[in-house]
């Protein structure tokens with residue numbers, strides 16, 4: 001499946017290709033993001049790393065680190 | 069293990085998964101328990117809340133507003149520092165102003181430009197110093213001085229568990245035990261009458277927990293990062309700790325819990341420090357002159373050289 005993912009820290013949308021049944025954890029791994037440093041929202045709900053993804057899910061990756 | 073049949077929004081280190089409603093309950097009771105356990109807030113206070121406009125300080129003010137509504141003897145006033153960091157602080161301060169207006173909390177903003185003659189951006193051009201060193205010295209100086217002038221009984225800051233774990237490890241790596249003695253949920257130097265006690269109600273909340281809480285309460289603004297943070301020692305320690313936490317969940321809690329066990333001894337050992345006052349400005353100082361005055365003089369000299 002192909003997903004459009006917005007990562008706030010980089011302020012851009014990326015297209016990521018993943019196998020069927022992929023989870024948030026797989027997505028973060030593919031993008032090289034440490035799960036400790038982000039929360040993930042799907043259609044404006046916060047979701048956990050073990051959640052499975054579907055085509056066309058609206059995914060936002062939100063950085064938890066303080067800005068300084 | 070799920071708290072109930074509702075969709076979870078967070079997984080805790082202990083393995084429990086909480087839904088939105090149960091997480092809010094968990095988070096708020098953790099903060100209020102921290103306040104009681106460490107005796108952070110008395111029956112009658114005029115609390116200053118240090119507001120940066122980021123998620124931590126907005127979450128803090130949101131929670132303290134709740135507390136203040138239940139206890140009319142707890143008065144709140146927000147205080148913010150505008151360091152003068154182009155493209156960063158202007159945005160977070162706008163969020164701070166909006167929040168205070170909406171919640172009818174008075175807000176006082178002080179800037180480096182007005183108080184020290186130039187914004188941080190220009191200071192960094194004039195002097196060859198690490199941005200966060202000078203920025204932190206001036207910020208702590210202003211926060212303390214203005215808090216005292218505004219009559220705050222205490223100053224609450226949005227420091228969370230991650231911030232504190234980073235500070236502990238940074239001090240350890242730099243062999244700065246004395247600086248660690250000033251940490252803790254009730255921070256600062258008690259021996260100095262001009263010092264306003266700082267408190268950290270989010271002390272036991274991880275950065276992730278604060279972010280989820282801010283998210284579900286609509287307190288999260290667009291991501292915003294100080295352009296100087298990437299160069300900082302803190303960012304290096306933060307990234308290292310987060311990588312370690314990912315491999316070994318619970319590490320950051322362990323740092324805090326072991327620190328809390330030795331903190332009373334540290335406080336005892338450095339009890340008399342910074343009991344003095346700066347000869348030029350009268351603010352608390354360890355030596356004849358406070359760090360803020362030392363840097364202000366260096367800036368003055370650099371300015372003279374430039375003309």
Ligand code: SF4
Nearest residue numbers: 068200203294296297
């Ligand atoms: S990251 Fe450093 S320079 Fe930026 S606001 Fe924080 S202390 Fe100041």
Ligand SMILES: [Zn+2]
Nearest residue numbers: 071072087090
């Ligand atoms: Zn629940």
Ligand SMILES: [Zn+2]
Nearest residue numbers: 346349358361
């Ligand atoms: Zn001074």
